[in-house]
Amino acid sequence: MASIKDVAAAAGVSVATVSRVLNDHPSVSDDARTRVQAAVETLGYRPNAVARSLRTHETRTLGLVISDVVNPYFAHLARSVEEEARELGYSVIIGNADERPDLQDHHVRTLLDRRIDGLLVSPTDGGSPLMLNAATNGTPMVFVDRWIAGVDVPVVRADGRAAVHDLVAHLHALGHRRLAIIAGPAATTTGSERVESFRAAMSEYGLPLPDAYIGQGDFQAESGRRATERFLDLAEPPEVVFAADNLMALGALDAIRARGLRIPDDIALAAFDDIPWFVHTDPAITVISQPTAELGRAAVRALVDRVEGRAAASVTLPARLVVRRSCGETGEPGEPSAVRSPAARPSPPQRSMS
Structure with a gap:
């Protein structure tokens, strides 16, 4: 392997001049710079990054x-x-x-x-x-x-809060009323933010969120499977499972299929975070997608x-809601996925004052 001394000898300059060229110092003449660069290329010289970092305090x-x-x-x-x-x-x-x-x-x-x-x-x-x-x-x-x-x-x-609101609005407009969530770890900011946003949107639409409809996950597929199994064992299972992470959604999908249930006919499924194969499942999964x-x-x-x-x-x-087919949406097979923007968000139902 060529050394800096080899480069200096080939270029006919001092080691100090080679060092100045390598560090882009302005005091080197154009002729010397050209000869050093040609020698570096011919010899395949590579500067020692560790030594350079000790000199410059940069890696x-x-x-x-x-x-x-x-x-x-x-x-x-x-x-x-x-x-x-x-x-x-x-x-x-x-x-x-x-x-x-x-x-x-x-x-x-x-x-x-x-x-x-x-x-x-x-x-x-x-x-x-x-x-x-x-x-x-x-x-x-x-x-x-x-x-x-x-x-x-x-x-x-x-920021997924608006998109979570859009999802609840979308599910409400489809006629769903019993919505469950598989939440991420409360110790993470994303885990706590998503479940709080879901709870707030449910309240705005006058939908109850009993403790039995809140599953605690850990952003891993197995926790999504376990939480969904508990939902399905309830006397009144939810109509929709919303997994606050893509891996937990895959676990939920496994649990639903293991029971021989069909999506969305028997139960609907939505997820936070899109992944490439969600569009290829049957049906394609409605998701909240992050940029x-x-x-x-x-x-x-x-x-x-x-x-x-x-x-x-x-x-x-902003994150956004991507509407597909896993929550009972209608549309022709093969139709491109629809995206619901905040401007298209349905208004919450008006509550009676009596």
């Missing part, structure tokens, strides 16, 4: 700790993060927390030890002392998708701003 590397790499939503998010970072001249090291706070802290600690320039995190909970310490001790950090309340770190996320790629790109831009000393603000993008 051009970002860390990303995601909640669950198996979840298609987070896989898509990670891909968009990597693509945007590459466009901006950064590499990304990814750690999978697997929805476990201990694994999350392991990855955060490892990434900080590797002298990354900045850290993107989708927190698994809100109480990690390591995370709080990193956020308050000057590590450039951005929360993506989830966040820790009260921590002064930019947050890039989707995943846009979130990943915005998170990287915010983090690079912080790394490079610029101000970075939080970013909130």
